[in-house]
Amino acid sequence: LSRSMHGDRIAELGLQQSLADELQILENSGEFSTGMTITGEPYKLAPQKEMVLFRIVQEALNNTIKYSKAKNITVALNYDKENLLLHITDDGIGFDTHAKTGIGLKSMQNRAALIGGRFNLQSAPGNGTSITIELPNP
Secondary structure (H helix, E strand, O other): OOOOOOHHHHHHHOHHHHHHHHHHHHHHOOOOEEEEEEEOOOOOOOHHHHHHHHHHHHHHHHHHHHHHOOOEEEEEEEEOOOEEEEEEEEOOOOOOOOOOOOHHHHHHHHHHHHOOOEEEEEEOOOOOEEEEEEEEOO
């Protein structure tokens, strides 16, 4: 994945387009089928928050590539009046969330907290992985 996407470029493109571009890179590899859905009326977030959300998705995608053996990856943005919900799901092998987790998952959790978001991870062996970030709309 493109770790080199600069913050100014992300701010210029916006969160939705930046995420779509990352998913297209995966799609172009021929190893993954990706999708992105947007529900609700999109609104602009502070550039710092968009950057943090983008980096969380990048980390989740990197984990998916490295560990999950997934074929399908979906990112969903749900804009409502109270919250922005960001969902990242895959159909990979999943894992036991009670086992020791790696630095990547801790990093995503810490980044979400940094911008006032809540991080939720759901996974189980054989059932893929789902990450949700709930970010209150100021």
